[in-house]
Amino acid sequence: MMLKDKKIILGITGGIAAYKSCEIIRRLKKLGADVLVVMTENAKKFITPLTLETLSENEVVTEMFPERRFVGVRHVDLAGWVDLILIAPATANVVGKIRSGIADDILTTIVISSKAPVLIAPAMNVNMYENPIFQENLSYLEKLGYRFVEPEVGELASGIVGKGRLAEPETIVAEAVKLLTRKKDLEGKSILITASRTEEPLDPVRYLSNRSSGKMGYAIACEAYLRGAKVTLISGPSNLPPPLGLNFIQVKTAKEMLGAVRSAFRKADALIMAAAVSDFSVSVISKDKIKKGEEKILLQLKPTVDILKEMSKRKKDKVLVGFSLETEDEIKNAKKKMAEKNLDLIVVNNPDVPGAGFEVDTNQVTLIDKRGRAEKLPLLSKKEVASKILDKVSLLLRKKR
């Protein structure tokens, strides 16, 4: 009974795979979950509420404004009651609506009103699945912290073979179990995370920067939040949307990042500096746009304040985690950096490994602890790398207690 006392809303939408939700209910119930089905009007064309009511042993919620009035505000009550919202199957339509913040039926209104994790299992025709608008919606929601169960490749209802078939009920339920039983080992801890790059202005239109996208830092922030931490994410410019549920602070320059870290550091139990902060800023920022001409231009740079080094002076019992990106002698240099900044853990990136480093969704890192022990991780998704880093941070925080 792994899901005993867990409250799940199973959202069912108008796709041909709606019949598979019966099997999902059956499996969730077998694990002890309390399952409440919320279905869209269109889902009722594919499967009857009676079947779902019988299997879930609960009333099936279908209407925003039922004739028999519910006392109270039902969507708000349900949004607060639930431990997990699972939408399976999810149509292209519902994914688009959630991404756009549309709340025009009871299911989407519960989703927008709830702080519970949302797990979405899309199912649709291959052309719908590959449609760039749908793909963009999916990736946007994923970056906000919504979870997805990838559909499978197989024969679709239309007879075409392609990607879009609902994942097996067994796989969907396994993902739900993973989310519901995940560790809450960072509960009560305040974690300060920096991410992305900084931009150092040269003149009103140009700046000096680097290629960091923020994907690694944002992944750590999302994972830490899901593990119960109170998260402050200080981010330089990034194309990623701010993840849900966090205290998000936007900065631009290294100086601004230093200021933001300084103010948030006192209340933090751990600082994870995943941002690629510029090591230099321009000595004199031109008030006007620097004109193009025949002559060479000499840019004078000055070093920026090393944020981690600065914070290490007021470290006390806080956990400090640094990132290191070296193109040569990476382990030796990382150990030196670690000693200089009194770090508890350093994450060494190697940008030369295919699939690692900036802009991509995967990373290959080596974790080095204070005693110099190095653990080289395989190429993993940034989400998985984030989880490994937080395992170490969690252990370090427990030791300091």
Ligand SMILES: Cc1cc2nc3c(=O)[nH]c(=O)nc-3n(C[C@H](O)[C@H](O)[C@H](O)COP(=O)(O)O)c2cc1C
């Ligand atoms: C026979 C049939 C099968 C459909 N199957 C799917 C599907 O598998 N996935 C999907 O995204 N839309 C599918 N649609 C289209 C949706 O039903 C349509 O976009 C609808 O507006 C979805 O409403 P809902 O998201 O509110 O449930 C199907 C439509 C029909 C008529």
